[in-house]
């Protein structure tokens with residue numbers, strides 16, 4: 001096993017530069033106090049009004065999924081676009097809601 005250049009860089013990098021916004025994880029934002037803080041998670045049918053993660057965001061509120069969008073589970077995720085059955089030439093068995101995707105049925109005749 002050779003000497004990893006990344007390993008070397010880690011120990012020679014000035015310590016003052018170590019604590020930057022870049023160090024926050026995927027689901028963390030950089031708070032005033034100088035810490036990475038976990039982003040808010042939103043319930044089903046809700047998403048953060050502002051992107052949060054990798055050091056940015058943090059001011060977002062949980063808001064309802066927009067028109068034609070849904071989110072089924074609690075968590076960090078964003079609302080997803082609802083499936084359009086007509087796009088696949090299928091009958092719509094149930095409409096999309098903020099909590100669930102549309103359900104498509106049989107092929108439309110024609």
Ligand SMILES: *[C@@H]1O[C@H](CO)[C@@H](O)[C@H](O)[C@H]1NC(C)=O
Pocket residue numbers: 092093094095
């Ligand atoms: C879906 O919504 C449309 C428009 O509001 C309505 O006409 C239709 O009956 C609904 N379909 C189902 C399966 O609930």
